[in-house]
Amino acid sequence: MAISKEMIIESRKHVCNALVKYFDATEHELAHFENRLVIEHGVESWTSDFADELLPMFLEVRNELNNKV
DSSP states (O other): OOOHHHHHHHHHHHHHOOOOOOOOOHHHHHHHHHHHHHHHHHHGGGGSSIHHHHHHHHHHHHHHHHHHH
């Protein structure tokens, strides 16, 4: 069964809000995270499990950005 566009949009909104609220994510970090997520795993990945899949990827992106500075 395909995931609806509305579900993907809603999931993206919730993921981004959680990253900003609980992890102080910046717009720059979110942009890089979204780019990697969509390129490597596809747009439907926004509906993946937050704690097991999305958060580790975000923290990896954040770490890479911090190491570039």
